[in-house]
Amino acid sequence: MQIILVSRTKKVPKTFNLADRRLRWRLLGVAVAAVVGCAGLGGALAMAVASPHDRALTEIRQLRQQVQQQDKQLVGVRKDAQRDIDALAVKLGQLQAQSTRLNALGERLTQVGKLDDGEFNFDEQPAVGGVEDSLGGGYALPQTLDTSINQLANQFDSQQAQLSALQSLLLDAKIESNLKPTGMPVDGYISSYFGGRPDPFSGHSAYHTGLDISTPKGTEVHAVAEGMVTYAGERTGYGEVIEIDHGNGYMTRYAHNSKLDVRPGQRVHVGDVISEAGSTGRSTGSHVHFEVWYKGRVVNPLAFVKNHR
Numbered sequence: 001m002q003i004i005l006v007s008r009t010k011k012v013p014k015t016f017n018l019a020d021r022r023l024r025w026r027l028l029g030v031a032v033a034a035v036v037g038c039a040g041l042g043g044a045l046a047m048a049v050a051s052p053h054d055r056a057l058t059e060i061r062q063l064r065q066q067v068q069q070q071d072k073q074l075v076g077v078r079k080d081a082q083r084d085i086d087a088l089a090v091k092l093g094q095l096q097a098q099s100t101r102l103n104a105l106g107e108r109l110t111q112v113g114k115l116d117d118g119e120f121n122f123d124e125q126p127a128v129g130g131v132e133d134s135l136g137g138g139y140a141l142p143q144t145l146d147t148s149i150n151q152l153a154n155q156f157d158s159q160q161a162q163l164s165a166l167q168s169l170l171l172d173a174k175i176e177s178n179l180k181p182t183g184m185p186v187d188g189y190i191s192s193y194f195g196g197r198p199d200p201f202s203g204h205s206a207y208h209t210g211l212d213i214s215t216p217k218g219t220e221v222h223a224v225a226e227g228m229v230t231y232a233g234e235r236t237g238y239g240e241v242i243e244i245d246h247g248n249g250y251m252t253r254y255a256h257n258s259k260l261d262v263r264p265g266q267r268v269h270v271g272d273v274i275s276e277a278g279s280t281g282r283s284t285g286s287h288v289h290f291e292v293w294y295k296g297r298v299v300n301p302l303a304f305v306k307n308h309r
């Protein structure tokens with residue numbers, strides 16, 4: 001096919017032969033350029049024609065989608081947070097119960113140790129139920145939870161301080177108690193008391209400086225308190241005697257033994273066997289003459305032997 005273009009300004013008409021391949025490509029190029037140009041123009045025209053109102057609507061739609069997504073995420077976060085708070089609340093409840101038990105224990109120990117109640121106040125109750133939600137929506141207010149945790153931490157600090165003070169007091173009391181002469185040094189019956197009595201040999205009035213406890217020869221004699229043996233041997237009138245210094249002003253003496261089982265310098269504990277009863281020295285029969293000295297003065301042992309540890 002041929003296209004002939006006739007122009008007024010040009011005398012010779014221009015002839016295009018469509019059979020020519022190069023010409024066909026050139027025309028195709030022109031056509032494609034025209035189409036692309038029209039499309040671009042149309043788009044620009046559409047942008048120009050679309051009102052700001054429409055664009056705002058589009059933006060709002062996008063924003064609402066974003067907000068929806070964020071809201072979903074927030075629900076997830078809230079669920080996690082609630083789970084954490086619930087777990088914390090349970091843990092807190094357990095700790096509060098533990099603190100209450102510690103208080104009860106402390107109070108009991110104070111009573112058992114017969115310690116001054118004024119120094120300890122284990123009856124102070126920890127804040128219980130502080131994590132409950134005042135809004136009723138199932139959310140514990142983090143501030144309330146934080147306050148409860150702080151209160152509980154203070155409570156535990158106070159308990160720890162009080163319990164260690166209590167422990168050292170009880171330990172001191174126990175050591176003190178172990179050092180104080182308590183109970184009978186030997187199984188038997190009291191045949192003679194402390195104080196004025198007729199001398200068993202002369203019959204004259206004499207001052208008896210201890211307790212006589214009648215017991216068969218060979219009966220084990222026990223230390224009535226912890227201490228150190230300061231004398232083990234013969235003393236005039238006392239026969240074979242043991243003396244123990246308890247280091248707190250107290251000294252005990254066990255006389256008329258048939259056999260001595262400890263040596264001077266030896267440390268003895270409460271109830272340790274120190275000798276065997278007998279009738280050595282100035283004695284009319286097998287017994288233990290028991291003396292208690294306090295700060296260098298002989299005292300009546302009766303109250304001590306009647307006490308229990």
Ligand SMILES: [Zn+2]
Nearest residue numbers: 210211212289
């Ligand atoms: Zn005596």
